[in-house]
Amino acid sequence: MTVKHQLHPRNQHKRGYDFKALCKTLPSLKPYVYLNKYQSKTIDFSDLQAVRTLNQALLAHFYQIDNWHIPQENLCPPIPGRVDYVHYIADLLNSLNDSKNVRVLDIGTGASCIYPLLGYRSYGWSFVATDIDPKSISNAQSILTKNKIAENQIECRLQSAPSKIFDGIVKPDETFDLTMCNPPFHQSLAKAMQGNSQKWANLNKAKGNISTGKETKAALNFGGQEAELWCQGGERTFVRNMIKESRKYGHQVTWFTCLISQKDNVSPLKLALKKQNVTQSKVVKMAQGQKVSRFIAWSFQA
Template sequence: MKKQVKKGELHTNNPHKGKYDFGILGDNLPELKLFIIKNPAGEDTIDFSNNQSVVTLNKALIKTYYNVDNWDIPEGFLCPPIPGRADYIHYIADLILKKKNVNVLDIGTGANCIYPIIGSQTYDWNYTASDIDPKSIDNAQKIINSNKNLKNKIKLKLQNDKNHIFIGIIEKKDRFDLTMCNPPFHSSLEEALNANKRKVDNLNKKNKTIKKGLNFGGQKAELWCSGGEKLFLKKMAKESAIFSKQVNYFTSLVSNKENLKPTIKILEKLGAKYKILEMSQGQKISRILAWTFN
């Protein structure tokens, strides 16, 4: 079952529809004004190939829309695109009718802790957030500790076994309405670097100097893993059956549509029912695969 959307349309509940209001964002976070420039049409924008500019824009967005005053990430870590991350939250909110005491598990929360921030402040969801990187957990905990409105909404767990996703995180007493995940989508550092170069090339088509490196940040666990997204999804699907009675809906982003079929094949063998939710950010269509054993 697939729900389709028109290109360029964010979810109707997403507050980031339309262009950024740099006037409001700059007023809420004055340091953003240092990075605001004019595009060829004379409109306010920032240099999206500059990681510092993007991080500062994120600080302004998170403060303005999610009441989180203190947010930052270490240098070199993944800086998430807020509108797209918010879209995932709003689409999976449509899967459940429950409005109160919703418990969500975020797999691979990263140093930015962005999904728990958006979900807790938008829908008042309670989060357990896991990651395999101790540095990511440490920074996410700093964000939580420095914002009172996050302290009682987000609990962090370190995944100590790189070979597992849910095992070691979900305990016998746990019950989750939803799980969510943005899997590492590359299978190697080289693949991640090449993908980043293409992204930067697109942003700098009119510039003579192409900036090198991971301009949008990203550590190993955030961007690549052995076997890439395909193997990660396969492992997630198989492990989900173990916790079928403790979770209502399992969900994951799927970056490469070619990875849908093999994952769905596994889910069908396991007896799960699934949905494919399509999201659109600009010209890009991305997918959420959601499944349940209930």
């Protein structure tokens, strides 16, 4: 297996996928595994069910999550990249004396509840997981119940006001060490479909397949449902609103963080932070293969 030096040093997936071990943990993965032209074991990453089954194997093998199922229409998160965010925010919190008592607010947890699951199993953190979609909250709660994860470890909360982020979620008497979020990327449904169609085409190209022109709906389903993919104004507007609203809760949260997919959004968002007079801010770069991502972090506390 090739060492992926770009991943965080503590990332258990930096050596790639050990399909022999994963198939032993979850035998249902075995039918999806094959030898590529380099005689290396892999799966078809354009096959939604293969990717979902790989996720189930990874979560069972590394994180003791034996029951993880999400609806067909929901976003299927890549585990190595998702856990990288968790490890990097752990570094952000390294000044805290007792990491076991870390409390995290996950904005937009989705049906997968992936960040709370990874953070809880990797570091023992407790989470409040929020989403604007009742079906996603219901599925996330089902995953927690089936894996016997108690509410004091991961609690799900529905955000009933879609235009709000912290309002209606953060209670007056509670505090968090940090927040995390993977915001909607696109500005419209049309842009989301275009982007995911391109992703689908790239996957087919990597396999040497020819596009059939029938991938549009499948590409959208492969990438997630509408609320997970886009919002009015896209990522920049979403995070700018988050920054503005966060000021109200600056005394209750040590660090606010949010993933930023588009490099061009970094400078405008740093300006937005300056306008809110944050005490500290930083941009942390991450990389998974050829893809470079980052998250922005800010605090109103000294």
